[in-house]
Amino acid sequence: MRQILTVANKEFHDGLRNRWLISITLIFSLLSIGLTYFGAAASGAVGVASLSTTVASLASLAVFLIPLIALLLSYDSFVGEQESGTLLLLLTYPLSKSQLLLGKFIGQGGIIALATLLGFGSSAVLLYFQLDDPAVLTSFSVFILSAVLLGLSFTAISYLISLSVSEKSKAAGFALITWFLFALAFDLALLALLVGVEEGLSQQGLTQLMMLNPADIFRLVNLSGLDSSDVNGALAVAINASLSQAQLFTALFAWVALPLTLAIFIFRRKKL
Protein backbone atom coordinates (compact mmCIF):
# COMPACT_ATOMS: atom_id res chain seq x y z
CA MET A 1 0.00 0.00 0.00
CA ARG A 2 2.85 2.37 0.86
CA GLN A 3 4.28 1.78 -2.61
CA ILE A 4 0.96 2.56 -4.29
CA LEU A 5 0.67 5.81 -2.35
CA THR A 6 4.24 6.81 -3.20
CA VAL A 7 3.51 6.38 -6.90
CA ALA A 8 0.10 8.06 -6.59
CA ASN A 9 1.64 11.01 -4.78
CA LYS A 10 4.23 11.45 -7.51
CA GLU A 11 1.67 11.26 -10.31
CA PHE A 12 -0.65 13.69 -8.52
CA HIS A 13 2.16 16.17 -8.07
CA ASP A 14 3.08 15.78 -11.72
CA GLY A 15 -0.49 16.77 -12.51
CA LEU A 16 -0.17 19.83 -10.32
CA ARG A 17 3.22 20.77 -11.70
CA ASN A 18 2.16 20.42 -15.33
CA ARG A 19 -0.81 22.70 -14.59
CA TRP A 20 -3.19 19.93 -15.56
CA LEU A 21 -5.32 20.34 -12.46
CA ILE A 22 -5.61 24.09 -12.78
CA SER A 23 -6.33 24.07 -16.51
CA ILE A 24 -8.94 21.32 -16.37
CA THR A 25 -10.61 22.98 -13.41
CA LEU A 26 -10.64 26.31 -15.22
CA ILE A 27 -12.05 24.82 -18.40
CA PHE A 28 -14.80 23.03 -16.51
CA SER A 29 -15.75 25.96 -14.33
CA LEU A 30 -15.73 28.50 -17.14
CA LEU A 31 -17.84 26.25 -19.31
CA SER A 32 -20.26 25.33 -16.62
CA ILE A 33 -20.67 28.85 -15.29
CA GLY A 34 -21.02 30.13 -18.82
CA LEU A 35 -23.66 27.55 -19.63
CA THR A 36 -25.46 28.20 -16.38
CA TYR A 37 -25.77 31.88 -17.17
CA PHE A 38 -26.13 31.92 -20.89
CA GLY A 39 -27.68 28.54 -21.54
CA ALA A 40 -31.03 30.22 -21.92
CA ALA A 41 -29.72 32.68 -24.46
CA ALA A 42 -30.93 30.47 -27.26
CA SER A 43 -34.47 30.92 -26.04
CA GLY A 44 -33.99 34.66 -26.00
CA ALA A 45 -33.22 35.42 -22.38
CA VAL A 46 -29.98 35.98 -20.55
CA GLY A 47 -30.06 34.72 -17.01
CA VAL A 48 -29.98 31.50 -15.12
CA ALA A 49 -31.49 28.77 -17.24
CA SER A 50 -33.66 26.01 -15.88
CA LEU A 51 -31.93 23.23 -14.02
CA SER A 52 -32.67 20.55 -16.55
CA THR A 53 -31.47 22.67 -19.46
CA THR A 54 -28.25 23.44 -17.63
CA VAL A 55 -27.52 19.85 -16.72
CA ALA A 56 -28.41 18.71 -20.24
CA SER A 57 -26.03 21.21 -21.82
CA LEU A 58 -23.30 20.44 -19.33
CA ALA A 59 -23.66 16.72 -19.95
CA SER A 60 -23.51 17.16 -23.72
CA LEU A 61 -20.30 19.11 -23.38
CA ALA A 62 -18.73 16.97 -20.69
CA VAL A 63 -19.27 13.85 -22.73
CA PHE A 64 -16.84 15.17 -25.32
CA LEU A 65 -14.42 16.95 -23.04
CA ILE A 66 -13.89 14.52 -20.19
CA PRO A 67 -12.83 11.52 -22.30
CA LEU A 68 -10.53 13.74 -24.34
CA ILE A 69 -8.90 15.22 -21.24
CA ALA A 70 -8.52 11.83 -19.55
CA LEU A 71 -6.92 10.34 -22.66
CA LEU A 72 -4.58 13.30 -23.05
CA LEU A 73 -3.55 13.14 -19.43
CA SER A 74 -2.72 9.45 -19.37
CA TYR A 75 -1.95 8.14 -22.84
CA ASP A 76 1.83 8.30 -22.28
CA SER A 77 1.79 7.03 -18.69
CA PHE A 78 3.53 3.79 -19.51
CA VAL A 79 4.86 4.15 -23.01
CA GLY A 80 6.48 7.44 -21.99
CA GLU A 81 8.29 5.84 -19.07
CA GLN A 82 9.21 2.90 -21.25
CA GLU A 83 10.83 5.23 -23.77
CA SER A 84 12.79 7.09 -21.13
CA GLY A 85 13.89 3.85 -19.44
CA THR A 86 12.39 4.57 -16.04
CA LEU A 87 9.77 1.83 -16.44
CA LEU A 88 12.45 -0.88 -16.53
CA LEU A 89 14.19 0.73 -13.59
CA LEU A 90 10.99 0.97 -11.54
CA LEU A 91 10.33 -2.71 -12.11
CA THR A 92 13.66 -3.63 -10.54
CA TYR A 93 12.43 -1.92 -7.40
CA PRO A 94 10.35 -3.66 -4.75
CA LEU A 95 7.28 -2.50 -6.63
CA SER A 96 4.91 -4.85 -8.42
CA LYS A 97 3.36 -4.08 -11.77
CA SER A 98 -0.11 -3.82 -10.29
CA GLN A 99 1.13 -1.52 -7.56
CA LEU A 100 2.67 0.77 -10.15
CA LEU A 101 -0.48 0.74 -12.27
CA LEU A 102 -2.84 1.33 -9.37
CA GLY A 103 -0.60 4.08 -8.03
CA LYS A 104 -0.66 5.86 -11.35
CA PHE A 105 -4.41 5.38 -11.58
CA ILE A 106 -5.03 6.87 -8.15
CA GLY A 107 -2.72 9.81 -8.84
CA GLN A 108 -4.01 10.69 -12.29
CA GLY A 109 -7.57 9.72 -11.47
CA GLY A 110 -7.28 12.04 -8.48
CA ILE A 111 -6.39 14.92 -10.77
CA ILE A 112 -9.40 14.26 -13.02
CA ALA A 113 -11.75 13.72 -10.08
CA LEU A 114 -10.64 16.82 -8.23
CA ALA A 115 -10.80 19.00 -11.34
CA THR A 116 -14.31 17.73 -12.12
CA LEU A 117 -15.46 18.32 -8.58
CA LEU A 118 -14.02 21.83 -8.38
CA GLY A 119 -14.93 22.87 -11.92
CA PHE A 120 -18.53 21.70 -11.98
CA GLY A 121 -19.00 22.11 -8.25
CA SER A 122 -18.46 25.84 -8.64
CA SER A 123 -21.42 26.21 -10.94
CA ALA A 124 -23.48 23.92 -8.72
CA VAL A 125 -22.91 26.29 -5.81
CA LEU A 126 -23.66 29.27 -8.01
CA LEU A 127 -26.86 27.76 -9.30
CA TYR A 128 -27.92 26.70 -5.83
CA PHE A 129 -27.75 30.28 -4.59
CA GLN A 130 -29.52 31.61 -7.65
CA LEU A 131 -32.38 29.16 -7.72
CA ASP A 132 -32.44 28.30 -4.04
CA ASP A 133 -33.58 24.84 -4.99
CA PRO A 134 -32.23 21.72 -3.19
CA ALA A 135 -32.82 19.76 -6.40
CA VAL A 136 -29.75 21.51 -7.78
CA LEU A 137 -27.53 19.71 -5.34
CA THR A 138 -28.95 16.26 -6.07
CA SER A 139 -28.81 16.72 -9.84
CA PHE A 140 -25.28 18.02 -9.66
CA SER A 141 -24.14 15.28 -7.30
CA VAL A 142 -25.33 12.74 -9.84
CA PHE A 143 -23.74 14.71 -12.64
CA ILE A 144 -20.39 15.16 -10.90
CA LEU A 145 -20.21 11.57 -9.68
CA SER A 146 -20.94 10.19 -13.13
CA ALA A 147 -18.50 12.66 -14.71
CA VAL A 148 -15.77 11.46 -12.33
CA LEU A 149 -16.53 7.84 -13.23
CA LEU A 150 -16.44 8.74 -16.91
CA GLY A 151 -13.04 10.34 -16.44
CA LEU A 152 -11.71 7.34 -14.51
CA SER A 153 -13.04 5.01 -17.16
CA PHE A 154 -11.14 6.80 -19.90
CA THR A 155 -8.05 6.97 -17.73
CA ALA A 156 -8.17 3.17 -17.49
CA ILE A 157 -8.80 2.91 -21.24
CA SER A 158 -5.80 5.11 -21.95
CA TYR A 159 -3.65 2.77 -19.83
CA LEU A 160 -4.74 -0.04 -22.13
CA ILE A 161 -3.49 2.01 -25.06
CA SER A 162 -0.31 3.07 -23.30
CA LEU A 163 0.56 -0.53 -22.41
CA SER A 164 -0.24 -1.98 -25.82
CA VAL A 165 1.98 0.18 -28.00
CA SER A 166 5.71 0.75 -28.00
CA GLU A 167 5.90 4.34 -29.17
CA LYS A 168 4.52 7.48 -27.65
CA SER A 169 3.35 8.88 -30.96
CA LYS A 170 1.40 5.72 -31.70
CA ALA A 171 -0.26 5.95 -28.30
CA ALA A 172 -1.32 9.51 -29.11
CA GLY A 173 -2.82 8.37 -32.39
CA PHE A 174 -4.71 5.52 -30.80
CA ALA A 175 -5.95 7.82 -28.04
CA LEU A 176 -7.40 10.17 -30.63
CA ILE A 177 -9.07 7.32 -32.50
CA THR A 178 -10.48 5.95 -29.27
CA TRP A 179 -11.93 9.32 -28.42
CA PHE A 180 -13.45 9.67 -31.87
CA LEU A 181 -15.00 6.20 -31.71
CA PHE A 182 -16.53 6.53 -28.28
CA ALA A 183 -17.53 10.19 -28.35
CA LEU A 184 -18.73 10.54 -31.93
CA ALA A 185 -18.77 7.51 -34.17
CA PHE A 186 -20.57 5.20 -31.79
CA ASP A 187 -23.61 7.45 -31.60
CA LEU A 188 -23.70 8.03 -35.32
CA ALA A 189 -23.61 4.28 -35.86
CA LEU A 190 -26.46 3.79 -33.41
CA LEU A 191 -28.50 6.46 -35.12
CA ALA A 192 -27.84 4.88 -38.49
CA LEU A 193 -28.92 1.56 -37.10
CA LEU A 194 -32.14 3.07 -35.77
CA VAL A 195 -33.03 4.88 -38.95
CA GLY A 196 -31.63 2.53 -41.53
CA VAL A 197 -32.74 -0.83 -40.24
CA GLU A 198 -36.49 -1.16 -39.95
CA GLU A 199 -37.69 -3.24 -37.06
CA GLY A 200 -34.04 -3.92 -36.54
CA LEU A 201 -33.64 -2.64 -33.05
CA SER A 202 -35.98 -2.61 -30.13
CA GLN A 203 -35.76 0.03 -27.45
CA GLN A 204 -34.42 -2.62 -25.17
CA GLY A 205 -31.77 -3.62 -27.66
CA LEU A 206 -30.74 -0.04 -28.17
CA THR A 207 -30.26 0.54 -24.48
CA GLN A 208 -28.22 -2.61 -24.23
CA LEU A 209 -26.02 -1.47 -27.08
CA MET A 210 -25.48 1.82 -25.32
CA MET A 211 -23.99 -0.04 -22.38
CA LEU A 212 -21.04 -0.74 -24.69
CA ASN A 213 -20.01 2.89 -24.51
CA PRO A 214 -19.22 4.60 -21.21
CA ALA A 215 -19.92 7.98 -22.78
CA ASP A 216 -23.47 6.89 -23.62
CA ILE A 217 -24.01 5.52 -20.14
CA PHE A 218 -22.93 8.90 -18.82
CA ARG A 219 -25.48 10.57 -21.08
CA LEU A 220 -28.21 8.20 -19.96
CA VAL A 221 -27.44 8.82 -16.29
CA ASN A 222 -27.73 12.57 -16.68
CA LEU A 223 -30.49 12.90 -19.21
CA SER A 224 -32.91 10.23 -18.13
CA GLY A 225 -34.02 12.29 -15.17
CA LEU A 226 -34.81 15.30 -17.33
CA ASP A 227 -37.70 16.30 -19.52
CA SER A 228 -37.27 14.56 -22.81
CA SER A 229 -37.94 17.88 -24.54
CA ASP A 230 -34.34 18.83 -23.81
CA VAL A 231 -33.06 15.65 -25.34
CA ASN A 232 -33.12 14.41 -28.86
CA GLY A 233 -31.62 11.83 -31.13
CA ALA A 234 -31.01 8.24 -30.32
CA LEU A 235 -30.91 9.12 -26.70
CA ALA A 236 -34.56 10.13 -26.48
CA VAL A 237 -35.57 6.67 -27.63
CA ALA A 238 -33.30 4.99 -25.16
CA ILE A 239 -34.46 7.08 -22.28
CA ASN A 240 -37.98 5.82 -22.67
CA ALA A 241 -36.73 2.33 -21.97
CA SER A 242 -34.57 3.61 -19.21
CA LEU A 243 -32.73 1.52 -16.73
CA SER A 244 -32.59 2.56 -13.11
CA GLN A 245 -29.89 4.98 -11.99
CA ALA A 246 -28.33 2.26 -9.86
CA GLN A 247 -28.02 -0.04 -12.87
CA LEU A 248 -26.50 2.73 -14.94
CA PHE A 249 -23.98 3.59 -12.25
CA THR A 250 -23.07 -0.08 -11.93
CA ALA A 251 -22.47 -0.23 -15.67
CA LEU A 252 -20.34 2.92 -15.53
CA PHE A 253 -18.38 1.52 -12.63
CA ALA A 254 -17.80 -1.67 -14.59
CA TRP A 255 -16.33 0.53 -17.34
CA VAL A 256 -13.76 1.66 -14.79
CA ALA A 257 -13.00 -1.70 -13.22
CA LEU A 258 -12.86 -3.86 -16.35
CA PRO A 259 -10.36 -1.82 -18.39
CA LEU A 260 -8.26 -1.41 -15.27
CA THR A 261 -8.19 -5.16 -14.64
CA LEU A 262 -7.42 -5.79 -18.28
CA ALA A 263 -4.62 -3.21 -18.13
CA ILE A 264 -3.04 -5.01 -15.17
CA PHE A 265 -3.32 -8.27 -17.09
CA ILE A 266 -1.63 -6.79 -20.18
CA PHE A 267 1.06 -5.15 -18.04
CA ARG A 268 1.91 -8.47 -16.38
CA ARG A 269 2.40 -10.13 -19.74
CA LYS A 270 4.24 -7.23 -21.29
CA LYS A 271 7.75 -8.00 -22.49
CA LEU A 272 10.34 -5.53 -21.33
Place this chain on the structure above:
Amino acid sequence: MTTPLVSLTNAGKSYKELDALKSVTMHLNQGEVMGLFGHNGAGKTTMMKLILGVISPSRGKVEVMGMAPDSKEAWHARSKVGYLPENVSFYEQLTGLEVLTYFAKLKGFSKKQAIDLLEQVGITHAMKRQVKTYSKGMRQRLGLAQAFIGEPKLLLLDEPTVGLDPIATRDFYKTVDQLKSNGSSVILCSHVLPGVEQHIDRAMILSTGQLLAMGTLKELRQQAALPVAIKPSGLNGSVVNDSRLNGFLTANCPDTLMVPEHEKLSVLKQLLSHDTLEDLQVEAANLEQVYQHFLGLHENKSASHEKGAQG
Protein backbone atom coordinates in the same frame (compact mmCIF):
# COMPACT_ATOMS: atom_id res chain seq x y z
CA MET B 1 32.29 -21.91 2.03
CA THR B 2 29.62 -19.29 1.63
CA THR B 3 26.99 -19.61 -1.03
CA PRO B 4 27.53 -17.26 -3.95
CA LEU B 5 25.45 -14.09 -4.01
CA VAL B 6 24.52 -14.57 -7.64
CA SER B 7 24.63 -17.81 -9.51
CA LEU B 8 23.55 -18.65 -13.02
CA THR B 9 23.39 -22.29 -14.00
CA ASN B 10 23.10 -22.88 -17.74
CA ALA B 11 20.82 -19.90 -17.79
CA GLY B 12 19.61 -18.64 -21.13
CA LYS B 13 16.98 -16.39 -22.59
CA SER B 14 15.39 -16.64 -25.98
CA TYR B 15 12.98 -14.34 -27.66
CA LYS B 16 10.95 -15.45 -30.62
CA GLU B 17 13.74 -15.73 -33.13
CA LEU B 18 16.69 -14.60 -31.14
CA ASP B 19 18.84 -16.30 -28.54
CA ALA B 20 19.68 -13.24 -26.52
CA LEU B 21 21.66 -15.33 -24.09
CA LYS B 22 22.59 -18.90 -24.96
CA SER B 23 23.76 -20.74 -21.88
CA VAL B 24 25.73 -19.08 -19.16
CA THR B 25 27.04 -20.50 -15.92
CA MET B 26 28.63 -18.07 -13.50
CA HIS B 27 28.93 -17.35 -9.82
CA LEU B 28 29.51 -14.10 -8.07
CA ASN B 29 30.70 -14.11 -4.50
CA GLN B 30 30.10 -11.58 -1.83
CA GLY B 31 32.43 -8.60 -2.05
CA GLU B 32 33.48 -9.46 -5.56
CA VAL B 33 33.57 -7.06 -8.48
CA MET B 34 32.89 -8.64 -11.84
CA GLY B 35 33.46 -6.90 -15.12
CA LEU B 36 31.08 -7.91 -17.87
CA PHE B 37 32.38 -7.06 -21.31
CA GLY B 38 30.97 -7.37 -24.77
CA HIS B 39 29.77 -5.45 -27.79
CA ASN B 40 26.28 -4.13 -28.14
CA GLY B 41 23.87 -7.03 -28.44
CA ALA B 42 26.29 -9.43 -26.76
CA GLY B 43 23.70 -10.25 -24.10
CA LYS B 44 25.01 -8.07 -21.29
CA THR B 45 21.74 -6.29 -20.66
CA THR B 46 19.77 -9.53 -20.97
CA MET B 47 21.98 -11.10 -18.33
CA MET B 48 21.46 -8.13 -16.06
CA LYS B 49 17.70 -8.28 -16.54
CA LEU B 50 17.77 -11.97 -15.62
CA ILE B 51 19.68 -11.24 -12.43
CA LEU B 52 17.32 -8.36 -11.64
CA GLY B 53 14.31 -10.63 -12.07
CA VAL B 54 12.68 -8.35 -14.62
CA ILE B 55 12.60 -11.23 -17.09
CA SER B 56 12.52 -14.97 -16.44
CA PRO B 57 15.07 -17.34 -17.91
CA SER B 58 13.92 -19.52 -20.84
CA ARG B 59 16.13 -22.29 -19.56
CA GLY B 60 18.49 -22.99 -16.72
CA LYS B 61 18.43 -21.43 -13.29
CA VAL B 62 19.14 -17.99 -11.89
CA GLU B 63 19.61 -17.44 -8.18
CA VAL B 64 20.24 -14.22 -6.33
CA MET B 65 20.79 -14.40 -2.58
CA GLY B 66 19.56 -17.95 -2.70
CA MET B 67 16.25 -17.16 -4.41
CA ALA B 68 14.96 -16.96 -7.94
CA PRO B 69 14.92 -13.19 -8.54
CA ASP B 70 11.65 -13.28 -10.49
CA SER B 71 9.80 -15.04 -7.67
CA LYS B 72 7.52 -13.56 -5.03
CA GLU B 73 9.81 -14.54 -2.16
CA ALA B 74 12.65 -12.51 -3.60
CA TRP B 75 10.52 -9.39 -3.23
CA HIS B 76 12.07 -7.93 -0.13
CA ALA B 77 15.57 -8.72 -1.43
CA ARG B 78 15.00 -6.21 -4.21
CA SER B 79 15.67 -3.24 -1.97
CA LYS B 80 19.15 -4.73 -1.52
CA VAL B 81 19.87 -4.53 -5.24
CA GLY B 82 20.93 -1.39 -7.05
CA TYR B 83 20.73 -0.97 -10.81
CA LEU B 84 21.90 1.67 -13.19
CA PRO B 85 20.36 1.14 -16.63
CA GLU B 86 22.32 1.99 -19.74
CA ASN B 87 19.89 4.49 -21.18
CA VAL B 88 17.75 6.22 -18.68
CA SER B 89 16.45 9.75 -18.73
CA PHE B 90 14.82 10.62 -15.48
CA TYR B 91 11.67 12.67 -15.13
CA GLU B 92 12.84 15.84 -16.84
CA GLN B 93 10.39 18.20 -15.22
CA LEU B 94 11.30 17.11 -11.68
CA THR B 95 14.28 18.38 -9.74
CA GLY B 96 17.17 16.05 -9.00
CA LEU B 97 16.17 15.88 -5.38
CA GLU B 98 12.55 15.07 -6.24
CA VAL B 99 13.63 12.26 -8.56
CA LEU B 100 15.94 10.72 -5.99
CA THR B 101 13.42 11.13 -3.17
CA TYR B 102 10.83 9.27 -5.25
CA PHE B 103 13.17 6.36 -5.86
CA ALA B 104 14.40 6.36 -2.26
CA LYS B 105 10.83 6.20 -0.95
CA LEU B 106 10.06 3.26 -3.22
CA LYS B 107 12.93 1.43 -1.56
CA GLY B 108 11.72 2.46 1.88
CA PHE B 109 14.17 5.28 2.55
CA SER B 110 13.64 8.94 3.29
CA LYS B 111 14.41 12.26 1.70
CA LYS B 112 17.36 12.66 4.04
CA GLN B 113 19.11 9.65 2.55
CA ALA B 114 18.42 11.08 -0.89
CA ILE B 115 20.17 14.31 0.08
CA ASP B 116 23.14 12.38 1.48
CA LEU B 117 23.47 10.39 -1.73
CA LEU B 118 23.34 13.51 -3.87
CA GLU B 119 26.17 14.85 -1.78
CA GLN B 120 28.10 11.63 -2.24
CA VAL B 121 27.92 11.88 -6.03
CA GLY B 122 28.60 15.60 -5.91
CA ILE B 123 25.50 17.23 -7.33
CA THR B 124 24.18 18.87 -4.18
CA HIS B 125 24.55 22.28 -5.83
CA ALA B 126 22.07 21.32 -8.55
CA MET B 127 19.58 19.27 -6.56
CA LYS B 128 16.91 21.97 -6.62
CA ARG B 129 17.15 22.31 -10.38
CA GLN B 130 15.04 20.45 -12.91
CA VAL B 131 16.71 17.41 -14.42
CA LYS B 132 16.22 18.80 -17.92
CA THR B 133 18.88 21.42 -17.16
CA TYR B 134 21.43 18.74 -16.21
CA SER B 135 24.46 17.86 -18.32
CA LYS B 136 25.12 14.29 -19.41
CA GLY B 137 27.60 13.79 -16.58
CA MET B 138 25.20 15.14 -13.97
CA ARG B 139 22.46 12.83 -15.18
CA GLN B 140 24.85 9.92 -14.92
CA ARG B 141 25.71 10.93 -11.35
CA LEU B 142 22.04 11.14 -10.52
CA GLY B 143 21.61 7.65 -11.94
CA LEU B 144 24.49 6.40 -9.82
CA ALA B 145 23.02 8.00 -6.70
CA GLN B 146 19.83 6.16 -7.55
CA ALA B 147 21.72 2.84 -7.77
CA PHE B 148 23.46 3.48 -4.44
CA ILE B 149 20.19 3.92 -2.50
CA GLY B 150 20.15 1.78 0.62
CA GLU B 151 23.75 0.51 0.46
CA PRO B 152 22.89 -2.37 -1.86
CA LYS B 153 24.40 -5.82 -1.41
CA LEU B 154 24.43 -6.24 -5.15
CA LEU B 155 25.01 -3.52 -7.70
CA LEU B 156 24.50 -3.87 -11.41
CA LEU B 157 25.90 -0.99 -13.35
CA ASP B 158 25.40 -0.73 -17.09
CA GLU B 159 28.00 1.59 -18.65
CA PRO B 160 28.47 3.54 -15.43
CA THR B 161 31.28 5.85 -16.55
CA VAL B 162 29.80 6.99 -19.85
CA GLY B 163 29.69 10.78 -19.85
CA LEU B 164 31.69 11.15 -16.66
CA ASP B 165 34.73 13.41 -16.66
CA PRO B 166 38.03 11.92 -15.38
CA ILE B 167 37.56 13.24 -11.85
CA ALA B 168 34.03 11.93 -11.63
CA THR B 169 35.23 8.60 -13.02
CA ARG B 170 37.90 8.42 -10.32
CA ASP B 171 35.27 9.26 -7.68
CA PHE B 172 33.05 6.60 -9.10
CA TYR B 173 35.72 3.89 -8.88
CA LYS B 174 36.51 5.05 -5.37
CA THR B 175 32.87 4.47 -4.45
CA VAL B 176 32.98 1.04 -6.07
CA ASP B 177 36.08 0.11 -4.06
CA GLN B 178 34.39 1.38 -0.92
CA LEU B 179 31.23 -0.61 -1.56
CA LYS B 180 33.36 -3.65 -2.22
CA SER B 181 35.19 -3.31 1.07
CA ASN B 182 31.79 -3.06 2.76
CA GLY B 183 30.98 -6.48 1.33
CA SER B 184 28.85 -5.47 -1.65
CA SER B 185 29.18 -7.30 -4.91
CA VAL B 186 29.26 -5.34 -8.13
CA ILE B 187 28.69 -6.29 -11.73
CA LEU B 188 30.19 -3.67 -13.99
CA CYS B 189 28.97 -3.87 -17.49
CA SER B 190 30.87 -2.03 -20.13
CA HIS B 191 32.61 -1.87 -23.43
CA VAL B 192 36.20 -2.29 -22.47
CA LEU B 193 37.33 0.84 -20.75
CA PRO B 194 40.77 1.92 -19.77
CA GLY B 195 41.18 2.14 -16.04
CA VAL B 196 38.63 -0.50 -15.15
CA GLU B 197 41.22 -3.29 -14.71
CA GLN B 198 42.47 -2.53 -11.23
CA HIS B 199 38.93 -2.30 -9.86
CA ILE B 200 37.60 -5.64 -10.99
CA ASP B 201 38.35 -9.04 -9.53
CA ARG B 202 37.16 -11.07 -12.45
CA ALA B 203 36.06 -10.44 -15.98
CA MET B 204 33.50 -12.09 -18.21
CA ILE B 205 33.55 -11.71 -21.94
CA LEU B 206 30.32 -12.17 -23.83
CA SER B 207 29.65 -12.19 -27.52
CA THR B 208 26.38 -12.83 -29.33
CA GLY B 209 24.87 -14.38 -26.25
CA GLN B 210 27.78 -16.71 -25.60
CA LEU B 211 30.22 -16.73 -22.74
CA LEU B 212 33.68 -16.58 -24.35
CA ALA B 213 35.86 -16.42 -21.29
CA MET B 214 35.70 -15.83 -17.59
CA GLY B 215 38.30 -15.50 -14.88
CA THR B 216 40.71 -13.14 -13.19
CA LEU B 217 42.69 -10.95 -15.49
CA LYS B 218 45.73 -13.11 -14.81
CA GLU B 219 43.90 -16.28 -15.75
CA LEU B 220 42.54 -14.68 -18.88
CA ARG B 221 46.00 -13.52 -19.88
CA GLN B 222 47.31 -17.03 -19.43
CA GLN B 223 44.46 -18.49 -21.44
CA ALA B 224 44.98 -15.97 -24.17
CA ALA B 225 48.77 -16.57 -23.98
CA LEU B 226 49.37 -13.04 -25.12
CA PRO B 227 53.03 -11.99 -25.12
CA VAL B 228 54.50 -9.43 -22.77
CA ALA B 229 55.88 -6.33 -24.38
CA ILE B 230 59.42 -5.51 -23.24
CA LYS B 231 60.94 -2.28 -24.39
CA PRO B 232 64.64 -1.89 -23.58
CA SER B 233 66.52 1.30 -24.38
CA GLY B 234 70.20 2.04 -24.67
CA LEU B 235 71.16 -1.28 -26.23
CA ASN B 236 72.12 0.25 -29.58
CA GLY B 237 71.10 -2.60 -31.81
CA SER B 238 72.70 -5.39 -29.86
CA VAL B 239 69.24 -7.01 -29.62
CA VAL B 240 69.10 -7.39 -33.38
CA ASN B 241 72.41 -9.15 -33.37
CA ASP B 242 71.45 -11.46 -30.54
CA SER B 243 70.25 -14.66 -32.06
CA ARG B 244 68.04 -15.52 -29.06
CA LEU B 245 66.46 -12.10 -28.68
CA ASN B 246 65.89 -11.06 -32.26
CA GLY B 247 63.29 -13.80 -32.66
CA PHE B 248 60.98 -11.80 -30.39
CA LEU B 249 61.15 -8.68 -32.48
CA THR B 250 58.19 -7.91 -34.67
CA ALA B 251 58.23 -5.94 -37.86
CA ASN B 252 55.86 -3.18 -36.81
CA CYS B 253 57.62 -2.20 -33.59
CA PRO B 254 61.34 -2.72 -33.99
CA ASP B 255 62.27 -1.57 -30.47
CA THR B 256 59.90 -3.85 -28.63
CA LEU B 257 60.28 -7.50 -27.81
CA MET B 258 57.09 -9.52 -27.73
CA VAL B 259 57.90 -12.28 -25.26
CA PRO B 260 55.63 -15.16 -24.18
CA GLU B 261 54.78 -15.04 -20.47
CA HIS B 262 56.88 -18.13 -19.54
CA GLU B 263 60.03 -16.77 -21.14
CA LYS B 264 59.64 -13.32 -19.67
CA LEU B 265 62.02 -13.74 -16.76
CA SER B 266 64.83 -15.37 -18.72
CA VAL B 267 64.66 -12.68 -21.37
CA LEU B 268 64.69 -9.99 -18.70
CA LYS B 269 67.72 -11.55 -17.05
CA GLN B 270 69.55 -11.60 -20.34
CA LEU B 271 68.66 -7.98 -21.05
CA LEU B 272 69.80 -6.92 -17.59
CA SER B 273 73.19 -8.46 -18.22
CA HIS B 274 73.84 -5.87 -20.92
CA ASP B 275 75.88 -3.06 -19.38
CA THR B 276 74.57 -0.39 -21.70
CA LEU B 277 70.92 -0.94 -20.73
CA GLU B 278 69.43 2.39 -19.66
CA ASP B 279 65.77 1.67 -19.15
CA LEU B 280 63.34 -1.17 -19.39
CA GLN B 281 59.58 -1.12 -19.79
CA VAL B 282 57.57 -4.24 -19.21
CA GLU B 283 53.92 -4.25 -20.16
CA ALA B 284 51.61 -7.21 -19.77
CA ALA B 285 48.71 -7.47 -22.18
CA ASN B 286 45.95 -5.16 -21.03
CA LEU B 287 42.28 -5.98 -20.75
CA GLU B 288 41.51 -4.52 -24.12
CA GLN B 289 44.02 -6.79 -25.85
CA VAL B 290 42.72 -9.81 -23.97
CA TYR B 291 39.21 -8.86 -24.99
CA GLN B 292 40.17 -8.41 -28.63
CA HIS B 293 41.94 -11.75 -28.53
CA PHE B 294 38.94 -13.70 -27.31
CA LEU B 295 36.60 -11.87 -29.63
CA GLY B 296 38.89 -12.53 -32.60
CA LEU B 297 39.15 -16.18 -31.64
CA HIS B 298 35.37 -16.44 -31.52
CA GLU B 299 34.91 -14.73 -34.86
CA ASN B 300 37.43 -17.01 -36.53
CA LYS B 301 35.73 -20.02 -35.07
CA SER B 302 32.27 -19.03 -36.20
CA ALA B 303 33.61 -18.05 -39.62
CA SER B 304 35.26 -21.44 -40.12
CA HIS B 305 32.12 -23.05 -38.75
CA GLU B 306 30.04 -21.34 -41.40
CA LYS B 307 32.50 -22.36 -44.09
CA GLY B 308 32.28 -25.93 -42.93
CA ALA B 309 28.51 -25.79 -43.03
CA GLN B 310 28.58 -24.46 -46.57
CA GLY B 311 31.14 -26.98 -47.80
